[in-house]
């Protein structure tokens with residue numbers, strides 16, 4: 001009821017602000033990396049991790065985008081070939097099964113029909129090594145997978161997933177480190193560095209949440225638009241996709257995401273002053289390339305809304321709105337950059353007066369096909 005909302009207007013806003021707590025709880029007690037973090041009822045992750053040569057991630061909706069982010073981590077840190085596929089596609093197509101693949105399902109509810117069916121399909125093809133990153137310990141998905149990491153985001157009520165997403169990313173980052181370790185690719189120094197960065201996440205998230213007033217100012221502009229484009233590169237391309245999904249789910253603004261390097265192969269034709277372009281611009285190896293993509297947008301009159309790092313050297317200007325992220329966060333940066341995008345969708349939807357927690361035509365958990 002309303003009492004549980006406390007100072008918040010909607011569950012979605014409350015859940016966005018619960019993220020520091022959700023991540024702290026999800027990482028509670030993790031003082032070092034070991035396969036046991038992923039043990040199932042009767043299966044040892046140490047044994048399974050030694051027996052695999054690749055990863056296949058299956059999920060739907062927002063959970064699919066956390067999987068897309070994890071692919072970058074798994075290939076760059078654990079050096080393990082990774083595929084990510086939408087569960088409803090995988091379950092109905094002919095694919096080439098590899099019994100040495102670790103099938104990873106990602107699901108907040110653990111009850112999504114397509115994701116469960118995709119798991120069972122993989123099992124029927126002889127892929128017995130299965131692991132889920134799931135927010136509900138008593139769910140069908142946790143029961144049916146060999147291994148599990150149960151996130152502790154807590155009950156999520158808003159149909160548009162927020163805290164469950166960042167909690168999944170925390171679980172998937174741990175999985176990446178555990179697989180890197182089992183493959184001899186995680187030095188003790190790296191392990192310590194990653195653990196320190198993970199422990200600092202709740203504080204870092206708090207600092208990002210404090211940017212809310214600046215995001216509200218952006219939302220006033222977005223509320224009057226009917227289209228938006230989200231750009232990202234590398235690790236932040238999936239974050240651009242998640243930002244676009246959030247905006248369309250709850251504000252009903254048409255939004256799509258592109259990897260910024262593809263701009264010239266199509267979406268540039270759409271850019272006018274009526275099309276805001278959100279750019280996720282952390283100070284990483286691709287920043288200079290991203291800046292040239294931004295110039296292409298400006299040259300066509302497009303208006304840029306940029307999430308930049310403290311040291312990105314991108315300044316506010318004509319047609320260029322910058323929100324500066326508090327700190328540079330390396331590999332874990334997607335977990336922070338998604339937060340302003342959640343807030344942007346939330347405040348844009350509020351400004352348009354939509355039913356934020358129960359958007360039209362959507363369900364929290366899709367348990368029938």
Ligand code: G6P
Pocket residue numbers: 060061062063106107108109110111112115159160161362363364365366
């Ligand atoms: C529905 C929800 C989404 C969610 C998706 C997958 O579409 O509206 O927020 O991401 O299902 O749900 P799951 O419980 O499997 O993560």
